[in-house]
Amino acid sequence: MPASALPQTLAETLRERFAERFQTGAAIRAQHGATTTWIENQPPDAVVFAESTAEVAGIVSLCGEAGVSVIPFGAGSSLEGQLNAPRGGISIDLTRMDRIVAVNAEDMDCVVQPGVTRVRLNEYLRDTGLFFPLDPGADATLGGMAATRASGTTAVLYGTMKDVVLSVEAVMPDGRVIRTGHRARKSAAGYDLTRLLVGSEGTLGIITELTLRLRGIPEAVAAARCSFPSVEAASSAVIGALQFGLPFARIELLDATTVNAVNRHSGQGLPETPLLLAEFHGSPGMVEELSRSFGEIARDYGATALDWTVDPEERARLWKARHDVFWAVLGLRPGARGISTDVCVPISRLAECIAAATERAEALGLVAPIAGHVGDGNFHNLILVDPQNPEEMATANAYVGWLNELALSMEGTCTGEHGVGQGKRPYLEREMGPALDFMAAIKAALDPGNIMNPGKILPERPGGSR
Amino acid sequence: MPASALPQTLAETLRERFAERFQTGAAIRAQHGATTTWIENQPPDAVVFAESTAEVAGIVSLCGEAGVSVIPFGAGSSLEGQLNAPRGGISIDLTRMDRIVAVNAEDMDCVVQPGVTRVRLNEYLRDTGLFFPLDPGADATLGGMAATRASGTTAVLYGTMKDVVLSVEAVMPDGRVIRTGHRARKSAAGYDLTRLLVGSEGTLGIITELTLRLRGIPEAVAAARCSFPSVEAASSAVIGALQFGLPFARIELLDATTVNAVNRHSGQGLPETPLLLAEFHGSPGMVEELSRSFGEIARDYGATALDWTVDPEERARLWKARHDVFWAVLGLRPGARGISTDVCVPISRLAECIAAATERAEALGLVAPIAGHVGDGNFHNLILVDPQNPEEMATANAYVGWLNELALSMEGTCTGEHGVGQGKRPYLEREMGPALDFMAAIKAALDPGNIMNPGKILPERPGGSR
Numbered sequence: 001m002p003a004s005a006l007p008q009t010l011a012e013t014l015r016e017r018f019a020e021r022f023q024t025g026a027a028i029r030a031q032h033g034a035t036t037t038w039i040e041n042q043p044p045d046a047v048v049f050a051e052s053t054a055e056v057a058g059i060v061s062l063c064g065e066a067g068v069s070v071i072p073f074g075a076g077s078s079l080e081g082q083l084n085a086p087r088g089g090i091s092i093d094l095t096r097m098d099r100i101v102a103v104n105a106e107d108m109d110c111v112v113q114p115g116v117t118r119v120r121l122n123e124y125l126r127d128t129g130l131f132f133p134l135d136p137g138a139d140a141t142l143g144g145m146a147a148t149r150a151s152g153t154t155a156v157l158y159g160t161m162k163d164v165v166l167s168v169e170a171v172m173p174d175g176r177v178i179r180t181g182h183r184a185r186k187s188a189a190g191y192d193l194t195r196l197l198v199g200s201e202g203t204l205g206i207i208t209e210l211t212l213r214l215r216g217i218p219e220a221v222a223a224a225r226c227s228f229p230s231v232e233a234a235s236s237a238v239i240g241a242l243q244f245g246l247p248f249a250r251i252e253l254l255d256a257t258t259v260n261a262v263n264r265h266s267g268q269g270l271p272e273t274p275l276l277l278a279e280f281h282g283s284p285g286m287v288e289e290l291s292r293s294f295g296e297i298a299r300d301y302g303a304t305a306l307d308w309t310v311d312p313e314e315r316a317r318l319w320k321a322r323h324d325v326f327w328a329v330l331g332l333r334p335g336a337r338g339i340s341t342d343v344c345v346p347i348s349r350l351a352e353c354i355a356a357a358t359e360r361a362e363a364l365g366l367v368a369p370i371a372g373h374v375g376d377g378n379f380h381n382l383i384l385v386d387p388q389n390p391e392e393m394a395t396a397n398a399y400v401g402w403l404n405e406l407a408l409s410m411e412g413t414c415t416g417e418h419g420v421g422q423g424k425r426p427y428l429e430r431e432m433g434p435a436l437d438f439m440a441a442i443k444a445a446l447d448p449g450n451i452m453n454p455g456k457i458l459p460e461r462p463g464g465s466r
Numbered sequence: 467m468p469a470s471a472l473p474q475t476l477a478e479t480l481r482e483r484f485a486e487r488f489q490t491g492a493a494i495r496a497q498h499g500a501t502t503t504w505i506e507n508q509p510p511d512a513v514v515f516a517e518s519t520a521e522v523a524g525i526v527s528l529c530g531e532a533g534v535s536v537i538p539f540g541a542g543s544s545l546e547g548q549l550n551a552p553r554g555g556i557s558i559d560l561t562r563m564d565r566i567v568a569v570n571a572e573d574m575d576c577v578v579q580p581g582v583t584r585v586r587l588n589e590y591l592r593d594t595g596l597f598f599p600l601d602p603g604a605d606a607t608l609g610g611m612a613a614t615r616a617s618g619t620t621a622v623l624y625g626t627m628k629d630v631v632l633s634v635e636a637v638m639p640d641g642r643v644i645r646t647g648h649r650a651r652k653s654a655a656g657y658d659l660t661r662l663l664v665g666s667e668g669t670l671g672i673i674t675e676l677t678l679r680l681r682g683i684p685e686a687v688a689a690a691r692c693s694f695p696s697v698e699a700a701s702s703a704v705i706g707a708l709q710f711g712l713p714f715a716r717i718e719l720l721d722a723t724t725v726n727a728v729n730r731h732s733g734q735g736l737p738e739t740p741l742l743l744a745e746f747h748g749s750p751g752m753v754e755e756l757s758r759s760f761g762e763i764a765r766d767y768g769a770t771a772l773d774w775t776v777d778p779e780e781r782a783r784l785w786k787a788r789h790d791v792f793w794a795v796l797g798l799r800p801g802a803r804g805i806s807t808d809v810c811v812p813i814s815r816l817a818e819c820i821a822a823a824t825e826r827a828e829a830l831g832l833v834a835p836i837a838g839h840v841g842d843g844n845f846h847n848l849i850l851v852d853p854q855n856p857e858e859m860a861t862a863n864a865y866v867g868w869l870n871e872l873a874l875s876m877e878g879t880c881t882g883e884h885g886v887g888q889g890k891r892p893y894l895e896r897e898m899g900p901a902l903d904f905m906a907a908i909k910a911a912l913d914p915g916n917i918m919n920p921g922k923i924l925p926e927r928p929g930g931s932r
Contacts, residue, residue, distance in 0.1 A: 038733065047854040106709065106814035112912040149654045160652050162661070183877040184810040185842045186626050188615045188665055188885040190894055190923050191905045195628070195661035199654055216711045243572065245682045286752075348572035376651045411649040419654040428656055435644040438912060439657045445911030446904060457656050 006045035010066045014048060014090070016060070021049040032073050032083060032091040038337040038387055039081035044071060044091035049098050053169065053177055053208040059176030060206065063090055064451050071453050072202040074144030075117060077136075079340050080421025082148060082201050087457040090140055092206065092462055094143055100124050101209065108214045109166060109183055114143020114207050130214040133158035136417070137323055143207045148419040149199030153322065156375030157249040157281070160417065162198050164213045170197055170205035173447035183211055196442070201419055201451040204446050218281035221249070222291045223315040224308035226278075226298045227271045231255050231358060231370070234274045235351035237301035238374045242293055242347060248375050250279035252322050255358065257369035258329060262321045265328030270321065271305060276374075277322055284310070299392060325371045329382045333367060336384040339396050341368075342424070343407035344378035344416030353410060354379060364395050378416035401427070420457040429459060470849075471554060472511035476532045480514060480525070480556070480646065487515040498549060498557040500537050504803040504853055505547035505889055509555035510537060517562050519635065519643055519674040523554025525558055526672065527641030530917050537919050538668040540610030541583060543602075545806050548614060548667050552921040560609055566590050567675065574680045574753045575632060575649055580609020580673050596680040599624035602883070603789060609673045614885040615665030619788065622841030623715040623747065624681065626883065628664050633673035636663055639913035649677055662908070667885055668919040670912050684747035687715070689781040690774035692744075692764045693737045697721050697836070699823060700740045701817035703767035704840045707760055708813060714841050716731035716745035718788050721824065723835035724795060728787045731794030736772060736787065743788055750776070791837045795848045799833060802850040805862050808832075808890075809873035810844035810882030819876060820845060823869055830861050867893070886923040894926060 023029075028044035043069075050056045063070045069089025076083060085091065100121065104110065105128045112121060117339035119139045121132050136145060136152035144150070146168065148253045151160035158164065167181030180193040197205050230232035234253055241248070254262065254275045263270055276298070280290040291308045298306055309315055330338055346351050354370060361368040361381060372379025382404070383396045404414035404427045414427040429436050440458050443450075481488045489495075495509035511534075516522045529536045533554025542549060551557065563579035566587065570576065571594045578587060585605045587598050589808040602611060602618035610616070612634065618625035624630065633647030646659040663671050692698035700719055707714070720728065720741045729736055742764070746756040757774045764772055775781055796804055811819050820836060827847060838845025847869070849862045868879035870893045880893040895902050906924050909916075 027896075028623040104812065104814065106705065107812040108708075109812070148660075151652055155652060159629075160654075162658065163625075172904060176900050176903075178904060179899065180901055182874070182879060182897075183812045184844075184879040184882060185813070186617055186621060186810055186844065186882050187624075188808075188881045188883050189879045189890075189897055190665070190886055190902070191670075191908060192615070192628065192658075192661045192665050193901055193904060195658045196908075199656070199658050204657075228483055239572065240904065269600075329628075342654075344652055345648045346570065346573040346575070347651070348570065378650075378652065407650075408648070413648060413650040413653040413655045415654045416650060416652050417654050420656055424655075431648075434642050435646055435659055436656070438638060438640075438644060438659060441911045442657060442908055445907045 001375065002246040006068060007066050008060060010068060011046065013062060017058070017125050018048050020407060023047045031076065032093065034081040034084045035076055037079050037081070037139065037423070038339045038385060039084065041418060042084035042086050044085035045088040047091045047093055047114055049093045049096050053171065056092060056171045056206055056208050057175050057177055059090060059092055060171050060173065064173060064449055066173060067451065067453050069451050070206070072143070072147065072206045074115065074141030075138060077138035077140050078144065078421060079418045080423035082419060082421040082456060084422060095141065097208065103128060104183070107183065108216070109211055110214055111209060111211050112142055113209055115141050115377050117147060118145065125214065129217055131217050132212060133215045134161065134164060137326065140461060142210055142212065146198050146202065146207050146210055147202050149417070151417045153250045153252055153373060155373060156251055157247060162195050165194055165198050166211040166213055167194050168197055168207045168211070169209035170207050172205045173449065173452050177208070199419065203443060203456055203457050204452060220282060220284040220287045220310060222280045222287035222310045222317065222426045223318050223396055224278040224291055224294055224306065225318050226276050226303040226306040228274045228276065229302050229304065231274045231354050232351045233302045234276050235354055235374055237276065237298050237303065239347055239350065240301060241297045242375060244293065244297060245289060246294055247280070248278055249281040250277065251375040252277040253370070253372045253379065254321070254325065255370040256326055258371050261328040261332050261369060262324055265331050266320060268321055273304070277318060322371070326382065329369050329384070335386070337387050339383040339385055339400065340418065341381040341383070341400055341403050342377060342378070342415045342418040343403055343412055345407050345412030346411040347377045349410040349412070350374060350377050353406060356406060357381060360402060361399060364399055366396060366399055368399070377412065422456060425457065425459070428457065467498050472534065472653065473601055476528060476534060477512065479528060480512065483524070483586065484514050488862065497542065498559065500547040500550045501542055503545050503547070503889070504805045504851060505550065508550035510551035511554040513557045513559055515559045515562050519637065522558060522637045522672055522674050523641050523643055525556060526637050527638065529556055530639060530641060530915055533915060533917065535920050536672070536916050538609070538613065540580065540607030541604060543563060543604035543606050544610065544614055545884045546889035548885060548887040548922060550888060551880045559883050561607065563674065565835050569594060570649070571596060572793040573649060574682070575677055576680055577675060577677050578608055579675055583607050584611065588930045594685055597683050598678060599681045600627065600630060603664050603792065608676055608678065611678055612664050612673055613666065613668050613759065615883070617883045619716045619718055619839060621839060622717055623713060628661050628680045631660060632677040633660050633663050634663055634677070634680055636671035636673050637917050638671045639915065643674070665885065667887060667922050669909060669922055670918060673789055686748060686750040686753045686776060688746045688753035688776045689784050690744040690757055690772065690784065691784050692769040692772040694740045694742065695768050695770065697740045697820050698817045699768045700742050701820055701840055703742065703764050705813055705816065706767060707763045708841065710759065710763060712756060712760055713746070714744055715747040716743065717841040718743045719836070719838045719840040720787070720791065724791055724837050727794040727798050727835060728790055731790050731797050732786060734787055739770070743784060788837070792848065795835050795850070799850040801852070803853050805849040805851055805866065806884065807847040807849070807866055807869050808844070808881045808884040809869055809878055810842060811873050811876040812880030813843045815876040815878070816840060816843050819872060822872060823847060826868060827865060830865055832862060832864070832865055841856045842882060843878065888922060893923070894923065
């Protein structure tokens with residue numbers, strides 16, 4: 001079947017079943033392909049706004065019969081082309097499945113539909129004393145965060161989606177609905193299908209409900225900001241603090257170029273040197289003690305300025321610097337697109353990795369500022385490129401390949417949290433070796449028709465017609 | 467092929483290759499089947515003591531060609547018949563693969579072979595200031611703990627094997643060796659094969675190397691012991707303390723019968739009422755504060771006696787009560803075998819679940835004392851039975867089925883940490899519903915010859931010849 005050919009009968013059936021919730025306009029289709037990055041937009045043939053698990057199952061069954069691809073859609077904030085439709089097909093928009101089904105405060109868990117965003121969940125939870133701790137920056141949907149194994153600034157303390165998803169309900173490629181577990185805090189009941197679906201980017205099943213672990217809102221939160229003479233000094237301070245056992249809730253690094261971009265974007269007037277942003281959660285006495293310890297360690301590593309605060313408004317202003325990074329850096333070169341790297345290495349290699357990356361990017365003449373979740377060993381360059389300039393794209397891609405190889409040589413990974421999608425697919429084979437064949441075998445067994453988000457994570461199947 | 471028929475040519479090849487490391491004596495074979503529980507021992511046809519990944523891969527390849535089962539063996543401490551050989555085959559004893567390959571203190575991780583036990587790893591780590599935090603009671607091998615997704619007394623703080631295994635090397639059913647990841651703290655690089663193998667009980671691959679997260683040895687440890695008038699009062703105290711946010715490192719419950727058994731076994735002279743054992747890890751000030759808070763909460767729920775200590779020797783004596791439970795309870799009825807239940811329910815249902823279980827066991831006339839990791843909602847009855855008494859076995863099995871059903875009705879699981887093996891297989895289908903078909907599809911795709919630990923976790927394949 002040629003790409004972008006939606007069989008007429010399927011289109012008619014879907015239109016009949018979903019009326020105005022079945023959409024084929026160009027704008028809405030483009031919006032449901034990859035939009036956030038440099039990766040070329042490949043729109044689906046149509047978009048269906050699903051409102052229940054049964055509807056998702058129905059669409060998947062119909063598409064399975066017709067051999068048409070299905071691509072689940074949440075907030076559209078993924079960065080590696082996860083939402084593109086290289087073979088056309090149906091984008092299943094899950095944003096209307098946005099019900100918070102249950103909050104079990106005593107058990108510190110909740111059940112949500114996939115279209116609930118993390119910000120809305122936290123607004124909803126506010127009065128319970130509980131919160132959902134992961135923060136990937138974007139106000140992503142929880143279904144999307146699970147599907148891409150997202151994490152973000154708080155992973156250093158609270159882990160990634162693999163750690164907070166207790167179980168999911170999912171529509172599988174044959175249209176059947178499964179539940180991978182229930183609400184027990186731990187389970188040894190067979191293969192871990194929960195964590196197989198988390199991070200599978202919609203290629204094995206579509207998550208239609210999630211049971212999530214929650215945390216108690218910390219009694220006190222302290223945030224600190226400190227400037228360093230070099231990126232190495234800043235990363236070494238983090239390593240030192242982690243080895244001392246400081247339980248960061250967040251520990252973020254911005255390099256000087258990123259700080260410059262943030263100043264231009266939101267006029268924060270920060271010193272334009274490498275900056276660490278830290279946060280501690282706990283009792284008032286504990287966060288004060290931790291902030292003091294962090295200050296001492298930071299000064300040992302050459303921190304030149306250090307502020308800390310427990311005031312919520314000041315804290316929000318401080319973190320705005322971090323949350324603005326993506327758009328602030330894009331603003332450094334209007335019209336440019338951003339290619340985000342996502343390597344993650346063992347902490348002991350982090351300073352070396354960042355230093356080498358900075359040097360290499362400069363030598364290649366790339367504008368590629370760095371921001372990172374350094375407590376996890378994970379950082380991002382946002383490489384500013386003109387997608388119309390093939391030479392520049394080639395240089396940027398050579399840099400990305402070089403950096404991924406460097407991370408691998410340090411026993412790291414090419415993707416700490418953005419996933420594989422289309423963009424990291426060329427690097428996965430090198431990283432996983434023969435393990436990739438077993439991923440492909442699982443995909444082939446669970447989705448023999450290859451209808452679920454094809455062209456993502458895995459290499460194309462030899463001889464595949466779709 | 468009839469069970470227990472090891473093809474002559476395969477036996478000869480293995481004997482030639484492994485000399486005295488290939489063993490077929492009845493005693494050694496029986497030792498390599500299930501030995502710790504009521505489940506009937508089904509010995510393999512032969513045992514091979516492997517010394518390298520290449521050797522394991524060689525055995526698996528040979529067995530794959532001959533259609534002979536392979537069963538990995540560690541410490542032999544699994545409880546659900548995971549080591550039995552219902553179709554005969556080769557037990558691959560991994561205890562000689564006991565090298566600690568690397569300790570990366572700066573990164574707080576280590577690389578070990580599967581035959582290293584947790585106690586030996588912790589002895590080895592002592593001078594690094596780090597430790598491996600999981601404690602399932604038995605001095606299990608780390609490979610076995612990963613294969614069964616073990617946890618134990620410290621899971622409430624440190625999680626289960628799914629949380630501490632960063633990646634594994636494994637020999638897959640076709641004899642190929644894969645690595646599921648490297649040493650990055652987090653990764654979004656494709657399907658989570660690490661967590662698919664963790665808990666797969668040797669049915670998908672044989673773990674030949676593990677990269678594990680370590681923790682800093684806490685500066686101070688405080689342990690507390692307190693008695694309660696009833697099991698409900700004790701479980702309610704735990705729920706209250708968890709909701710207050712107390713970060714238990716351990717929180718264990720023994721019911722009165724279990725305390726009685728421990729007193730008989732090791733003469734601790736404990737008051738024979740339900741007992742909670744708690745532990746806190748942190749700074750000296752912090753553990754003192756936590757112990758005090760716990761004491762206040764415990765008294766609110768009716769605790770009648772409370773002792774706490776930071777002295778390592780006293781602490782060891784206190785925990786001896788917990789570690790002795792399995793053998794102490796067996797001692798209540800000499801000659802009996804123990805059937806261990808393993809339900810895990812949401813914390814809010816725990817008191818109700820334990821109360822119902824106690825009442826039911828008494829009504830059925832079963833001796834079935836309770837010990838549990840109550841902070842996880844996980845508890846065990848150890849039902850004392852005479853396997854020669856069919857009526858008693860039927861009563862015990864009816865109780866187990868009833869309890870598993872109760873746990874499921876409370877959104878829990880039949881197995882929090884012991885795994886499925888043979889013993890929990892009848893209950894998994896009910897618990898997982900159609901999800902079980904997808905587990906079976908993964909098994910069939912990765913191990914089409916069904917040579918890897920057949921007859922465990924999944925239902926028998928219809929029409930299967932082995």
